[in-house]
Amino acid sequence: MMDEIGKALATDLDGAFPTVVEQMGKRLYWGLRRMSADHQEAEDLTQETFIRAYRALGGYDSQRIHELRLEGWLWTIALNLGRNHARDRARRPTYVELQEKGVEDPEVADGAAWDRRLSALNSHQRTAVVLRHVNGLGVGEIAEATGRPEGTVKADIHRGLARLREVLEDEE
Amino acid sequence: MSIDTQLAQLIGDLPAGTSEGVALGTGMADGFDIYPTAIGDVVVSFNPEGVSSVDIADDTFTQRFESRFDRPLLRAEPPKDWGRHIPQALDEGRPGKLPVDLRSVTPFQAEVLDRTATIPKGEVRPYAWLANEVQRPKAVRAAGSAVANNPIPLIIPCHRVVRSDGHVGNYSLGGPHNKEELLEYEGAPPQWLEDLAGKRIRLRGNTSTGIVCHPTCRAIRRSKESNVIDFRSLGDAVDAGYRPCELCRPTP
Numbered sequence: 057m058m059d060e061i062g063k064a065l066a067t068d069l070d071g072a073f074p075t076v077v078e079q080m081g082k083r084l085y086w087g088l089r090r091m092s093a094d095h096q097e098a099e100d101l102t103q104e105t106f107i108r109a110y111r112a113l114g115g116y117d118s119q120r121i122h123e124l125r126l127e128g129w130l131w132t133i134a135l136n137l138g139r140n141h142a143r144d145r146a147r148r149p150t151y152v153e154l155q156e157k158g159v160e161d162p163e164v165a166d167g168a169a170w171d172r173r174l175s176a177l178n179s180h181q182r183t184a185v186v187l188r189h190v191n192g193l194g195v196g197e198i199a200e201a202t203g204r205p206e207g208t209v210k211a212d213i214h215r216g217l218a219r220l221r222e223v224l225e226d227e228e
Numbered sequence: 229m230s231i232d233t234q235l236a237q238l239i240g241d242l243p244a245g246t247s248e249g250v251a252l253g254t255g256m257a258d259g260f261d262i263y264p265t266a267i268g269d270v271v272v273s274f275n276p277e278g279v280s281s282v283d284i285a286d287d288t289f290t291q292r293f294e295s296r297f298d299r300p301l302l303r304a305e306p307p308k309d310w311g312r313h314i315p316q317a318l319d320e321g322r323p324g325k326l327p328v329d330l331r332s333v334t335p336f337q338a339e340v341l342d343r344t345a346t347i348p349k350g351e352v353r354p355y356a357w358l359a360n361e362v363q364r365p366k367a368v369r370a371a372g373s374a375v376a377n378n379p380i381p382l383i384i385p386c387h388r389v390v391r392s393d394g395h396v397g398n399y400s401l402g403g404p405h406n407k408e409e410l411l412e413y414e415g416a417p418p419q420w421l422e423d424l425a426g427k428r429i430r431l432r433g434n435t436s437t438g439i440v441c442h443p444t445c446r447a448i449r450r451s452k453e454s455n456v457i458d459f460r461s462l463g464d465a466v467d468a469g470y471r472p473c474e475l476c477r478p479t480p
Contacts, residue, residue, distance in 0.1 A: 149259030189235035
């Protein structure tokens with residue numbers, strides 16, 4: 057599946073990019089949502105990540121696009137953006153049709169409960185646990201996206217899960 | 229249920245508006261908003277590069293945009309960095325602090341439009357003047373079609389470009405009556421321009437300074453009426469000992 061998108065991106069960036077947003081957007085958004093516990097923040101970062109990705113892809117040759125591991129690469133961009141994206145936001149138009157219709161928070165069932173549990177983790181653990189278990193990324197991809205050694209990532213996931221278990225036991 | 233199974237179920241749907249936000253941010257789509265002007269409501273379109281289009285806010289502007297620019301048009305707020313300058317640019321008839329996106333026209337046309345944007349409010353210039361300004365004095369027709377294709381009327385004030393014989397001429401944004409209304413509003417009454425054109429008066433000189441101008445140039449309009457002399461061509465004026473105004477740079 058991802059291979060097909062990679063091929064399409066390499067030959068027709070503008071034609072294929074909306075499909076990437078459609079397929080990867082929910083993965084980025086919901087990962088970021090659980091990391092930040094904030095709808096607006098997650099949505100802003102999701103959009104900004106795709107905008108940066110689109111610009112970067114425009115400068116890549118097809119070989120490089122083929123070799124991309126798309127989700128890991130997008131996560132590298134997303135995590136590098138962090139909180140420094142406010143200035144960029146001011147440079148682009150913002151969609152308003154939704155504001156007028158009054159769109160609700162798209163929260164999933166139990167989302168708020170998981171934010172509360174995840175808040176017991178430090179930010180490295182929280183990021184690693186979300187990427188590993190919400191998004192299903194491999195330890196290698198997480199190490200690349202976060203810029204932390206694999207051993208450290210494994211420890212973050214391990215301790216993070218242990219902490220979550222304690223929190224869940226306390227709930228019972 | 230184990231923790232990892234529960235966590236794996238936390239991916240929901242793509243939030244509404246994400247695709248549109250990305251399309252606007254990458255420039256794969258443009259945004260638009262509606263603004264009031266002296267000739268009624270207009271739709272201004274924009275992308276991260278700048279303002280891309282101004283059109284009449286009727287029922288079909290979206291289709292016109294999409295067929296001309298080959299990308300979708302979405303209801304949006306302009307970028308915070310420069311969006312607040314749009315009303316002023318529309319009223320003054322010059323981009324000012326507003327970036328303009330002229331990627332839809334050729335480099336030559338963009339150059340002509342850049343020069344068009346320097347014509348002051350209340351003044352007009354003929355097509356031949358534009359051709360001369362871009363160092364292509366023979367390309368009068370090409371300059372004319374650049375102006376006719378202006379994607380950003382009002383902000384790039386193509387209504388201030390008139391026929392080389394001085395007649396007011398055509399206008400793409402809703403027809404010639406809008407051009408007349410704008411010129412009237414800006415202080416270059418079309419009836420006066422037509423009168424001068426009818427008398428074949430193309431330039432006017434000031435007898436005390438010896439300078440010859442376009443009739444709407446602020447320099448000659450500040451002159452006392454008793455000091456003003458009419459000319460049919462720059463050649464006539466030069467033969468009479470006049471030199472071309474440095475503000476409005478009249479052409480032969």
